[in-house]
Amino acid sequence: MFRTQTCGELRLSDVNKTVTLAGWVQRTRKMGGMTFVDIRDRYGITQLVFNQDVNAELCEKANKLGREYVIQTTGVVKERSNKNAHIPTGEIEIIVTGLNILHSAEIPPFTIEDESDGGDDLRMQYRYLDLRRNCVKKNIELRHKMTFEVRRYLDEHNFLEIETPILIKSTPEGARDFVVPSRMNPGEFYALPQSPQTFKQLLMVAGFDRYFQIAKCFRDEDLRADRQPEFTQIDCEMSFVEQEDVLNIFEGMTKHLFKQIKNIDFTEPFPRMTWADAMKYYGSDKPDIRFGMKFVEIKDLTSGKDFVVFDSSEYVAGICAEGCANYTRKQIDGLTDFVKRPQIGAKGLVYVRYDADGTLKSSVDKFYTQEELKSWADRFGAKPGDLMLILAGNRLKTQKALGELRLEMGSRLGLRDKNKFAPLWVVDFPLLEWDEDTQRYYAMHHPFTSPKEEDIPLLDTDPGKVRANAYDMVFNGVELGGGSIRIHDGELQDKMFKVLGFTEEKAHYQFGFLMDAFKYGAPPHGGLAFGLDRFVSLFAGLDSIRDCIAFPKNNSGRDVMSGAPSIIDDSQLEELQLKLDLKDAK
């Protein structure tokens, strides 16, 4: 061992001990005849002292140390006269008697500090240096601790962690599969799993009862800001359970994590909200309920007053921003621009100011009287000093836009505190989603999600109305995980495939082995999967999942550090019996 202690553990009680430390040079300072060197390792920082008068040669050596040199040093622990209360080792220093340079270092391209001067691209290119920064390192430590506690909780609840294969059969449904050519079976391909879904259901058929896996999953999607081509799921499945059992176990797991990691007690059950209510009051299937500002619908109060925009809209609704009546014209224009952005897509924004003197001023004063505006304000529960912001249009689109506006106002009003955690179960999701382009239904989750028993007859008459035994866990407007009770009955599954427009052949080709398995006795089962990256990000207070992943990829799916993906040898392609067929030869 190159050290007797780490750089984070020495205290006053260690004074006069002779110790050996090893680590990186954080900084050096020369003051008169003294040289101070901060040595850093994973555990902390310790101050080393070199005295020109005591050992000139050693002090010279110290003066030549550069940032990020790797050194090994021996010395005696002494009490500091000038204590540093900001670090745990701040009461001591090491009077150095020996110094060994283990590795020199070029000047790093950015400073290894919490507030670094490196931009994102540079940080990603030199990720191994970025990871040295305390603020990044602690996310990786947090991730370890969270996965360890997840495993501990699930093990205590009789779950078995079972590895499912990474090289699986391609079943293109939902997102695109990454595929892997098989050299031993030319012309054939494996796929990388988008999730272990079919395998975990097979494990239930196999009788494993309570399964989990912290599993790598893969989606060949065009990457949005916060997506990665490979990501990690806490994937779980249980047999002989109903929805309530699944919610209880994973609510328990989440509470366990909050308690163990953040020492936060959730003593009350997590609130629950139907998907219908989530859309109605928040315009989102993952409402941020750290704050109120629920949607208020006023279509009935606005009709017949010749305001065409409202009259021609199926849906008129708004939110009440408390204490915002003093918003300037410019601020309101800013909000109008916000909702008119293409990603949000509203046509315009109507506002009603409830001034402190009790009068109401709006952008639609031409059409509505004070009494009419007052009736709106009453429904909003608005008080003098509040600002009502109203959108109109097609119900679903307008709800979504209003949801975005609500989040924006929440942020502006400081209602979205990262240290406040608001859990929510969203339940009763629709089973199916209608797609206008292809004129067919798609499974909102996946084709194995079970409909609510009382809604099964609607599968024949009004499939869009069927609710599923499906649920999401939401925190602060982020979907942490979701799942469903599965169909375990072959006939119902066949019906689902039909509703989803699968031919019998296609259903058999893609899922035949699962359907065959069910024939040998499938238990009732259901499960849930959490996005680990998001879970860690929530705990770490990160805006992006990228910083809780040791080696993330950029938006083009590229690892700029190692240079993946890259071209491969022609001989490799030949062995795989493949040829490139590039459309735009470069």
Next chain:
Amino acid sequence: MFRTQTCGELRLSDVNKTVTLAGWVQRTRKMGGMTFVDIRDRYGITQLVFNQDVNAELCEKANKLGREYVIQTTGVVKERSNKNAHIPTGEIEIIVTGLNILHSAEIPPFTIEDESDGGDDLRMQYRYLDLRRNCVKKNIELRHKMTFEVRRYLDEHNFLEIETPILIKSTPEGARDFVVPSRMNPGEFYALPQSPQTFKQLLMVAGFDRYFQIAKCFRDEDLRADRQPEFTQIDCEMSFVEQEDVLNIFEGMTKHLFKQIKNIDFTEPFPRMTWADAMKYYGSDKPDIRFGMKFVEIKDLTSGKDFVVFDSSEYVAGICAEGCANYTRKQIDGLTDFVKRPQIGAKGLVYVRYDADGTLKSSVDKFYTQEELKSWADRFGAKPGDLMLILAGNRLKTQKALGELRLEMGSRLGLRDKNKFAPLWVVDFPLLEWDEDTQRYYAMHHPFTSPKEEDIPLLDTDPGKVRANAYDMVFNGVELGGGSIRIHDGELQDKMFKVLGFTEEKAHYQFGFLMDAFKYGAPPHGGLAFGLDRFVSLFAGLDSIRDCIAFPKNNSGRDVMSGAPSIIDDSQLEELQLKLDLKDAK
């Protein structure tokens, strides 16, 4: 929840409780007016009782249950008159009052019993049924328990589990990479990692100090009997350590597993053996030291007696099989056939019987006198009643053949008890291996393995003689894991690349990002990786790793259950800008 208890937990103390169980029908027996049904779940088997006289309808229903039906049943726990001491629930039974068929089942293609009538192919095709068998299920449970204990031990020793990417840069060295075409970067490919080697070294450069990961690894090799295209490693790396530190930590981990899982205490340090001794005495770099039968070299005693086979051989050595002097001609012929098999490749076998009366009989009596044979026997330490088996030829090849013969004799003599565990560290591996075909050196482990400091000068003069800081942990003749102290010095690494015949360009292209990283301060580091599949197999007493993997692939890399790999849609290929280029159109 569909049950109040599992099928494994009811005891005499539960008598008179009303319970609900759910599970699979293991078997039904009709005896007079009574029907007995064994219900099985992951936790055990419980006997259900139906009485024709008490409830004829219910009993009728029970009589119609088939094997593997999924049922839910309610009843009252009663003491059995006819107790079954073989199962933990054998003192009670359930007098059933309610029965609910959750899922019917077709007749399974093989019996769900420890001694099944299903062959390997059938079992793999219906793996979900195979996994229901207790003997397979318990391997999967063992695997969970072992990985959990590995994590617990390493967490307690300050290791962080850090996920490294699965989609990485292709660095074709060693085995073949599986590659993954990148749709977003046409013409470019990711590779699947053969191990997280470079990433774990980068994590050391990043300062993480103690890393581990239970990681999926991939090798596109022609599969031998006991290889899988995807396999799992317990992958570890440490900074600021020497070989001794690594051995201590992982010897500790192994002892922890034996204690926790098998309640076996290893109180002594694991024995250590140099690679040179392992080859000299056992003809293997992974000796099975559950038994002795060490090689004895007798070249000097055999020379100059006109026996051309020995005289023309650089190496003459044998083993002494205790108490085997009574082997028949036929048995010895069998051993001769064994060593002459192409996989072993010996030309023949010389035997010397040390008969009970003190006389020596050999297959080379024409050439050697009794006194000469006696001098051999003395060197072998043979006693009357023993049998000496001797091979001759090229040293390395003959050592390997003799090693196989030794294992065969160990098996025949019952010296390889699966319940005996003989640990061994093999150390001081050669750094390089000479390959006759390509006339160059290859890294025996990988190009980052460090040479022993005292052997570095030999890199210039006699590279084949250089010993590495490399080590394997061996149990019962199986290599469980191995690792090395890495080169952390750039200059030495450059030299290694040169010895291995890498051009500067090639070294830079393949490992440039790692070498670049080192320039910013690399700590001394080293590590080890265990093959999890082998580790579990050892604990489970399995001959193949296949049965400790939930969904293994066969020797063609095929998952016969799901039908992976398979052809993919032309549209998928087109999106990837690839074309098949099949040599033998089928």
